[in-house]
Amino acid sequence: MDNLISPKADALLNAHIQYVLQQLKPDNLQATLVAEIDLILANAPLITLNEAVTPKMIKDTVHRYAVELELGGGVFDIMGDIARTVYNHEIHQKTTLNDLMSDRQLTDILDKVLEMKDFRERIIRELVANPMYSSLASDVLYHGIRGYVWQSAVGSGGAGTKSLIKFSQTMLSKAPVGFEELVESNLRRYIQKSISAVLMESEHFLLRIDAEKLRDTLLDIWHELKKHKASLAHQFLTSLDVEEFLVIFYEFWREFRQTEYFNVLLNSGIDAFFNRYGDTTLDILLEEVGIQREMLVADALRFAPPILAMMKGKDLLVPMVRAHLVDFYRSDAVAHILATVE
Structure with missing residues (x-):
């Protein structure tokens, strides 16, 4: 039993946990996810973009990740590994330039x-x-x-x-x-x-x-x-060249993103988006950018089941659910309800 929680509250907590776990079981998960997504989408017509977020909120977030964020040293190792893997992939030998770009x-x-x-x-x-x-x-x-x-x-x-x-x-x-x-x-x-x-x-x-x-x-x-293979580029560009170009481009990007030019254009782009869609409800906005209900459901069903199965296998799921609920059942409000309501 958790500290400072009454037997009744603890029993309710355990029942609540079991209810949540039941909803997350494979047989019930799809219905649960679909219901959650439909609930969110049902409210989308009631909210405009300006009511949900402000241009400043978006600018601050974009600025943090596009301007202030400094990549760790490990990222360059990853980029190097990816560059070498992509460069040496056999697909280059099987693909012609015409496969990449049609005559039209x-x-x-x-x-x-x-x-x-x-x-x-x-x-x-x-x-x-x-x-x-x-x-x-x-x-x-x-x-x-x-x-x-x-x-x-x-x-x-x-x-x-x-x-x-x-x-x-x-x-x-x-x-x-x-x-x-x-x-x-x-x-x-x-x-x-x-x-x-x-x-x-x-x-x-x-x-x-x-x-x-x-x-x-x-x-x-x-x-x-157009008849040549994509590997034709290997005659002029080595794997090391690709890695070095990535580093050069990143160094350029680090300085360019600090310029007034970049920041003014970035903010102008965000302002233009809000000028066009600020008073648009979220359901219309999702439709405008091509995001459909079926896509949201498909992505949820793609990621949720294996993640939940992994967490259950590592005995992480129950503790996580309990951590989200336990403070409520420890609260004075619950103690008062259990003590006064018949």
Whole structure:
């Protein structure tokens, strides 16, 4: 018998415990869970989102877990284990890229991207204006000119070609030190002076590319790629790369989530949700987000039976039920009722 509880109260407590356990038995559990869910859903039309929670409550909760929460060191070990397991899974060898994305899905994405003409033109102009693009174009022109001159000399096939090459090599060997570097420097300087016109023509060419032709070209590339297995990515990405990217992404996330930018957008998103659904009753809200009664019942029946069976097997169920009820049967209110009510 528990301390400070009368024999009558203890008898009622034990009867109550047995009643709860009876409701949780496999034969009765489904009816019990369905009744509980139906009771909750029956009240859903009576309560709006604003009556249930406030935007501040949601913001504080999201802020705690999305901004303040620091993952323990063990999480990175788990992430590493998961990354290695996923990376090495045999499913990659059995799945083609076309299994992951259909032709229709790719075409829809491609059409949307090509539809964004202003965005595409902005990218081209920024690319051409980038110094790295200018440097790349200069190098391509330089090596192209050198290659053309050399191929023209070697490929002419004339009787004097070999003699000309030999003569040129002899002259270069006798030329002053730095002569070859001087020629190269002058050639590069000439190309640098001419590169603006080349870049302008390059920009015009890229801007004039027909969207339909570009679309057809990209679809041809996809037609070849889609036959490859998903494991194709393993040629470019190792398991260690995946793990390191996870760490890099998390470090980025730790800093990004502290920025005003992230927090303002996060709060704005929550406000937008409440502006739309604040006065909506919970039953309509559940319907709007696609949560149905059958889903709730199915999930309850999926998890509750094995958990209850495990707790019963470990002798945890009865103590837990008793712990929830015992304080009530110890209370002065129950003692007064038992003493005064016939």
